Structure formats: structure tokens, C-alpha cells
Amino acid sequence: xxxxxxxxxxxxxxxxxxxxxxxxxxxxxxxxxxxxxxxxxxxxxxxxxxxxxxxxxxxxxxxxxxxxxxxxxxxxxxxxxxxxxxxxxxxxxxxxxxxxxxxxxxxxxxxxxxxxxxxxxxxxxxxxxxxxxxxxxxxxxxxxxxxxxxxxxxxxxxxxxxxxxxxxxxxxxxxxxxxxxxxxxxxxxxxxxxxxxxxxxxxxxxxxxxxxxxxxxxxxxxxxxxxxxxxxxxxxxxxxxxxxxxxxxxxxxxxxxxxxxxxxxxxxxxxxxxxxxxxxxxxxxxxxxxxxxxxxxxxxxxxxxxxxxxxxxxxxx
Numbered sequence: 064x065x066x067x068x069x070x071x072x073x074x075x076x077x078x079x080x081x082x083x084x085x086x087x088x089x090x091x092x093x094x095x096x097x098x099x100x101x102x103x104x105x106x107x108x109x110x111x112x113x114x115x116x117x118x119x120x121x122x123x124x125x126x127x128x129x130x131x132x133x134x135x136x137x138x139x140x141x142x143x144x145x146x147x148x149x150x151x152x153x154x155x156x157x158x159x160x161x162x163x164x165x166x167x168x169x170x171x172x173x174x175x176x177x178x179x180x181x182x183x184x185x186x187x188x189x190x191x192x193x194x195x196x197x198x199x200x201x202x203x204x205x206x207x208x209x210x211x212x213x214x215x216x217x218x219x220x221x222x223x224x225x226x227x228x229x230x231x232x233x234x235x236x237x238x239x240x241x242x243x244x245x246x247x248x249x250x251x252x253x254x255x256x257x258x259x260x261x262x263x264x265x266x267x268x269x270x271x272x273x274x275x276x277x278x279x280x281x282x283x284x285x286x287x288x289x290x291x292x293x294x295x296x297x298x299x300x301x302x303x304x305x306x307x308x309x310x311x312x313x314x315x316x317x318x319x320x321x322x323x324x325x326x327x328x329x330x331x332x333x334x335x336x337x338x339x340x341x342x343x344x345x346x347x348x349x350x351x352x353x354x355x356x357x358x359x360x361x362x363x364x365x366x367x368x369x370x371x372x373x374x375x376x377x378x379x380x
Contacts, residue, residue, distance in 0.1 A: 072234075073153045074246075078146055079239035079334055090147050093338075096346050097140040103349030104129040107359075114362035120198040121187070124180045125352060127207050131176060132345035135169040138162060139240045139341045146239075156226070159241040164222040166240065170317070170340070171268045172214030177310055178272040179206040184306060185279040188299050189286045217264060224257055237330040242337065244321065245330065258325070265321045273314045280307060305351050313344045 080086035111117045111126040146152045186197045231251030238245040247254045290296040316339040353359045
């Protein structure tokens, strides 16, 4: 094990993978997933920008989800990769604070953007005639700005606290990124009051939004059942099922990790659960929303055909 200098202000991330063949296999797998997430989310953003058929509130919100996922996975994985390859597991005090800030800000913003997407589907299916008013461009922009601002304000408060508490034990964080609960175990003061605020924060950014999403989709399912058109029912059901899959993958492990009391938690279990919301969700979102969506696949074909025709014209001229 590395010789950790406890007088240093740097933290040390113990990482996710053991130095073995199995560890190497999972490291390579995680890196490939990271590359897929970058490609998938970047492709979704570019596709939504290029195809005018996708210039609707639903896809505008989806492009923001992809942007958040792109930043989210880039906050965690590159550092994890360099730690594993170079063997240098140290992260500066400020570096840890920066990673902590972006992780919490993006996690909170993504939770809120998923609520906005659920509201968009609720209005589109339950109140189709009111949709242009309730989901106007202005409302959509306000939802997105609100998600980013609320996520950032919440993150500022948590990061400021984490950077100001005294650390007097070993500075080895038993995680693969600067996660607040893992950092609190190194504090040499009682942090129960702050842990209560974490509970409140998770309730506001995860539990209430999840209840809101569940209620909106309950109403949506009732509306789907009363639809006359089989095609419309099928399309609505497909859209809702994809969204619920994303929501479950994101919210469930996150809430389970942060709402448990410290006595019920273990570092290994926390790291495994963190893989779901930091690495797997960002790669699943573009796959679920594109492969199961005819409009996205149609837009992809149109963009490819347009690109090919431009190339052919250039070739003949």
C-alpha cells in the first residue's frame, strides 16, 4: 500500500479496482463505458442541434440531460483512470473541493431536469391542447436555468462545509472520487448536524422529485389506458417506460446510498452503488433514449443522408 503522509493537506483516493487481473478487467470495462458515454451524449447533443424536427421542449430537455451526463462522468472517470494508470492516488485539497462541487451540482441539476422531463410528458399526454402554453420555450428555458442554479447553490453549501471542517485522521478516502460521506469519516469533529442537512438535501433533490415523477406517470398511465388510438397508446407507453427506466437507475442507488445511517453503510457497497449513478447512468441515457425512439433514429438517418449528399456535391464539383 502507498506510503500516505498524514501531515500533507492532500487527500488520497483508494480507488475502485484492486491491483489484480480482475481489477484490470473492470478498469478496461469502465474506461470503454466512459468512451461510449462521451460518444453517445455528444452525438445526442449534436443530433438535437442539427435536426429541426427535434427542436421541441422534450428534446431540448433531453439535450440538457446529455450535457449534464457528459460533464458528470467527466468529473469522475478521468481522475479515476489516471490514478489507476499512474499509481498516483493523491488529489489536492482544492482539487477534491472542485470535484466535490461539480459532482453535487450536476447530480442535483440532473435530478431536477428528470422532473422537468416527466412534467413535459405529463402535459403532452394529459393536456395536449394546453401543451404549447404550459411547455413554451420560455418555460423550458426557465426549467433548465432553474435546474442548473439550484444544483449549484446546493453544491456550494455542501462543498463549503466539507472544505472547512478539520481533518485530523488519515487522509485516505475509501472511494474513487471525493464523495462527501466518505470524507466525513475522516473528520475529527462530530458531523451529525451536517449529516442531517445531507438527509434534508437528498430529500429535496431526490425523494420529492421521485414522488413527483411517480405521481405524474401514474396520471399518464391512466390517460394512456383511456386513449382510443392504439398507435398513440403504444407511442406514449414507450416514451414513459424509457423515462422510468432512466429515473429508476439514477434515483434508486443514489437515494439508497445517501439516506442510510452511517452505521448501516460499508465503503465497498457505497463504491459499487456509486458506479450506477456515476458511470452506468450517463451511458444508458443516450442508449435508452435513442435506440428505443423512432424520432431520434429518423433524425439520425436524415442527418447522415444530408451529410452524404453534401459530400457527394463537393465531390462532383
